[in-house]
Amino acid sequence: MLDERHCAAPVASVRDLKVHFQSKRGIVHAVDGVSFDIRDGETLGLVGETGCGKSVTGRSFLRLLPVPPCILAGGSVTFHTHVVCKACAGVGCEACDGTGRQAGWDRSVDLLGISSEDMRRIRGDRIAMIFQDPGKALNPTLPIGAQIAEVFLQHRTEELIALAGLPPDTVGAIRRFASQSPRFGDGWLLSLPGPRRAQRQRVEESLAKMVADALAETQVPNPGKLMARYPHELSGGMRQRVMIAQALACNPDLLIADEPTTALDVTVEARILELIRNLQQRRKTSVLYISHDLSLVRRISDRVAVMYAGRIVEIGTTAEVFANPRHPYTRGLMAAVPGADTPRGKLAAIRGTVPELVDPPAACRFAGRCPHETGTCRSNDPVLEAITPSHSVACFIDHPAQSGERPTYERVTK
Amino acid sequence: MRAAVAPQADDLILSVREVKKHYPIREGALQRVVGHVRAVDGVSFDIRRGETVGLVGESGCGKTTLGRVIAALADPTDGGVHYSMDGEMRRIDRLEGKAAQTFRRNCQMVFQDSFASLNPRHLVIDLVGRPLKVYNEAASADLVERVVELLEQVGLGRQHLFRYPHQFSGGQRQRISIARALALNPEIIVLDEPTSALDVSVQAQILNLLNDLQKERNLAYLFVTHDLSVVRHMADRLVVMYLGKVAEAGETQAIFDSPHHPYTRELMAAKPDLEAEANVEIRGLEGTVPDPARPPQGCRFHTRCELATSACGWEVDDVIRWLEDAPGMFEHLVGVERTTEFAAELAFDNEDAAGLLSMAVRSEQVPETMRAAMRRLNLDGTKVEIEFEEVGEVELTVRDDGRMAACVLAPQEVASWKSP
Numbered sequence: 155m156l157d158e159r160h161c162a163a164p165v166a167s168v169r170d171l172k173v174h175f176q177s178k179r180g181i182v183h184a185v186d187g188v189s190f191d192i193r194d195g196e197t198l199g200l201v202g203e204t205g206c207g208k209s210v211t212g213r214s215f216l217r218l219l220p221v222p223p224c225i226l227a228g229g230s231v232t233f234h235t236h237v238v239c240k241a242c243a244g245v246g247c248e249a250c251d252g253t254g255r256q257a258g259w260d261r262s263v264d265l266l267g268i269s270s271e272d273m274r275r276i277r278g279d280r281i282a283m284i285f286q287d288p289g290k291a292l293n294p295t296l297p298i299g300a301q302i303a304e305v306f307l308q309h310r311t312e313e314l315i316a317l318a319g320l321p322p323d324t325v326g327a328i329r330r331f332a333s334q335s336p337r338f339g340d341g342w343l344l345s346l347p348g349p350r351r352a353q354r355q356r357v358e359e360s361l362a363k364m365v366a367d368a369l370a371e372t373q374v375p376n377p378g379k380l381m382a383r384y385p386h387e388l389s390g391g392m393r394q395r396v397m398i399a400q401a402l403a404c405n406p407d408l409l410i411a412d413e414p415t416t417a418l419d420v421t422v423e424a425r426i427l428e429l430i431r432n433l434q435q436r437r438k439t440s441v442l443y444i445s446h447d448l449s450l451v452r453r454i455s456d457r458v459a460v461m462y463a464g465r466i467v468e469i470g471t472t473a474e475v476f477a478n479p480r481h482p483y484t485r486g487l488m489a490a491v492p493g494a495d496t497p498r499g500k501l502a503a504i505r506g507t508v509p510e511l512v513d514p515p516a517a518c519r520f521a522g523r524c525p526h527e528t529g530t531c532r533s534n535d536p537v538l539e540a541i542t543p544s545h546s547v548a549c550f551i552d553h554p555a556q557s558g559e560r561p562t563y564e565r566v567t568k
Numbered sequence: 569m570r571a572a573v574a575p576q577a578d579d580l581i582l583s584v585r586e587v588k589k590h591y592p593i594r595e596g597a598l599q600r601v602v603g604h605v606r607a608v609d610g611v612s613f614d615i616r617r618g619e620t621v622g623l624v625g626e627s628g629c630g631k632t633t634l635g636r637v638i639a640a641l642a643d644p645t646d647g648g649v650h651y652s653m654d655g656e657m658r659r660i661d662r663l664e665g666k667a668a669q670t671f672r673r674n675c676q677m678v679f680q681d682s683f684a685s686l687n688p689r690h691l692v693i694d695l696v697g698r699p700l701k702v703y704n705e706a707a708s709a710d711l712v713e714r715v716v717e718l719l720e721q722v723g724l725g726r727q728h729l730f731r732y733p734h735q736f737s738g739g740q741r742q743r744i745s746i747a748r749a750l751a752l753n754p755e756i757i758v759l760d761e762p763t764s765a766l767d768v769s770v771q772a773q774i775l776n777l778l779n780d781l782q783k784e785r786n787l788a789y790l791f792v793t794h795d796l797s798v799v800r801h802m803a804d805r806l807v808v809m810y811l812g813k814v815a816e817a818g819e820t821q822a823i824f825d826s827p828h829h830p831y832t833r834e835l836m837a838a839k840p841d842l843e844a845e846a847n848v849e850i851r852g853l854e855g856t857v858p859d860p861a862r863p864p865q866g867c868r869f870h871t872r873c874e875l876a877t878s879a880c881g882w883e884v885d886d887v888i889r890w891l892e893d894a895p896g897m898f899e900h901l902v903g904v905e906r907t908t909e910f911a912a913e914l915a916f917d918n919e920d921a922a923g924l925l926s927m928a929v930r931s932e933q934v935p936e937t938m939r940a941a942m943r944r945l946n947l948d949g950t951k952v953e954i955e956f957e958e959v960g961e962v963e964l965t966v967r968d969d970g971r972m973a974a975c976v977l978a979p980q981e982v983a984s985w986k987s988p
Contacts, residue, residue, distance in 0.1 A: 203767040204738075375893035389856040419626040419794065420838040424852030446767060449842045453850060476842075490772040491842050492801035494824070499779035501801070503772035507737050
């Protein structure tokens with residue numbers, strides 16, 4: 155799935171991200187010091203239970219969190235863009251040293267620091283998102299075609315104008331129209347009949363073509379007909395395909411998929427997964443796949459990060475994490491899934507519930523639910539440390555603290 | 569028709585016979601009934617004392633509706649649910665007075681969404697104590713003790729008595745729902761997706777709890793869910809539903825070892841579990857569940873089944889469904905005149921479109937088995953006459969060891985089939 159030469163280059167790096175929320179009971183530390191890289195062309199699975207901060211992490215890439223109540227308390231989300239090598243179209247050639255990118259065109263931006271106009275330019279173009287519930291994420295008052303057209307109007311204006319053969323000075327008008335703040339005089343594109351009519355028709359035709367192409371990518375039958383439909387007329391699986399078409403319309407570098415199949419039936423889920431995987435492999439998009447479903451993440455991702463209570467407790471390649479889970483929480487999650495041979499009534503549940511994240515103490519967040527905890531876990535805060543080059547874990551079992559008793563898997567506390 | 573799961577007369581507590589639940593579709597100013605959504609369309613099975621029957625299927629297959637009919641929250645349109653009372657089986661929708669009360673207290677329900685099913689303005693003591701009050705089981709100080717006892721059974725305690733539902737987590741709220749269902753010491757509990765809103769670690773707690781309670785009290789469960797790994801863990805017997813009908817029924821382990829219906833097979837292939845090899849291919853189903861107001865003829869699954877044969881009930885609707893997805897064809901269709909479900913005359917507004925259709929249904933563009941089932945195809949100007957082999961509904965048939973499946977194929981053919 156992953157080329158060796160791509161491994162070194164991250165498309166995004168999150169460093170010590172802290173996202174807090176104001177609440178009546180105090181400051182909730184929803185994400186509290188999370189660091190990870192998403193490498194070029196890989197799928198990173200982010201798993202964890204409800205309320206562990208995985209969605210908040212995903213949304214902070216696109217700054218979709220309302221401030222207030224959200225407080226971006228610290229850290230950075232650096233996004234690295236590049237320009238694909240023109241000689242080889244990203245395959246890798248001599249001109250670009252096999253990296254597939256144009257030399258000297260790499261740029262990095264801190265997504266948390268840039269202005270909202272710059273963010274708008276990245277959102278939907280370089281970084282796109284698929285949401286959990288396509289019923290809520292699609293606008294019920296607009297037909298499918300118009301919703302996907304919005305992306306092109308916003309980010310592909312030049313291309314659109316070139317395709318329609320219009321003078322380049324109309325770019326601003328179309329862009330303003332797309333951002334829904336048209337100035338006086340922009341109306342010609344919409345309403346005025348007469349000499350401009352042909353131009354308008356050309357824009358509409360080109361736009362329809364681009365939208366139909368984007369929809370055809372997701373293997374929907376008869377995209378032309380689908381464009382005129384409204385979201386409520388479609389099934390859940392079809393809506394999710396529309397969302398994927400919309401997200402991938404501009405060929406983004408990074409796709410954030412926030413539980414894209416949770417609202418779907420298993421049979422449809424399998425199809426959607428296949429679709430995401432195919433499109434990703436073809437276009438070399440990096441994917442941050444957020445899910446609570448371990449078996450699903452195992453199937454789709456190259457690397458897995460396990461989150462618990464606002465922290466990453468374990469991260470590594472999918473094969474390593476699933477073959478040799480080190481953190482007691484990861485082990486607990488895996489054991490809790492009913493298997494074929496689990497005797498009835500003997501499911502290994504994790505005792506207790508996720509702690510409240512209001513002013514968390516300096517201790518392992520999993521202490522209190524962990525079957526192996528010792529005094530060390532309750533008074534020290536473990537950090538994420540590598541056990542192999544591609545597998546890190548934040549637990550005192552593998553990285554004993556300077557002082558105090560070391561927890562082991564053998565010792566089970568009641 | 570026979571029951572989907574054969575009963576053992578002595579410990580039978582509930583038997584579902586040919587239950588149908590149709591919801592009318594009303595249209596126009598006069599709200600005339602123009603059709604029926606056949607949510608449940610002739611389902612039969614039995615539940616014995618102390619066992620768990622799993623009811624699985626995709627969303628929209630009627631499993632929740634059937635659960636509600638069994639809990640007497642909805643009356644069946646046809647057929648009936650029979651409850652064993654004083655040694656005889658009595659239809660629950662015809663029970664009156666004392667007998668109706670006896671049934672209601674012996675059959676309880678736990679709902680999927682514990683936010684919606686617990687009144688947010690009531691304290692836990694009111695919620696769990698309400699059934700006891702209604703049936704004059706306990707009052708005042710005695711009531712408090714009974715509620716505490718129930719809460720302790722589900723892993724909560726006295727300290728939770730005077731709290732509101734919103735003060736609890738999802739798992740705890742589901743525990744409160746279970747305590748409420750247990751209050752009157754029922755014989756059977758209908759569990760409608762009790763864990764699908766919960767995280768796996770909490771789901772494991774609830775499943776363990778349900779299992780302990782079942783052992784302690786010899787409860788029977790009807791476990792409605794879409795999660796196969798949960799149902800394999802919990803259920804003794806399984807009923808797989810598709811579009812209001814039973815596709816397959818039998819012992820859970822036997823079904824998981826060798827599914828006799830392609831639908832069951834596809835359901836399992838769609839979600840391999842954690843223990844499976846990492847590179848096992850996941851497979852999904854093409855298309856969506858057809859409209860339950862116009863269920864397909866023959867086998868209801870034939871529209872999505874990769875193993876479909878020419879005897880599976882190809883019909884006019886299949887041609888129209890194909891037309892809908894074919895670019896630039898459906899717009900030209902002006903009328904469909906059906907003589908039966910299997911024969912019709914399709915009228916187009918020009919000869920080209922009609923010609924294209926008659927070409928297409930003879931070519932690779934439609935499934936081969938559909939072509940094989942076609943008896944007549946006549947192109948006459950702008951009209952295309954089309955007729956398929958008439959096929960009756962595919963009934964559930966008994967296989968060995970009490971297995972039942974509604975499929976024209978032999979089990980070996982289903983098992984040996986490989987996706988191309």
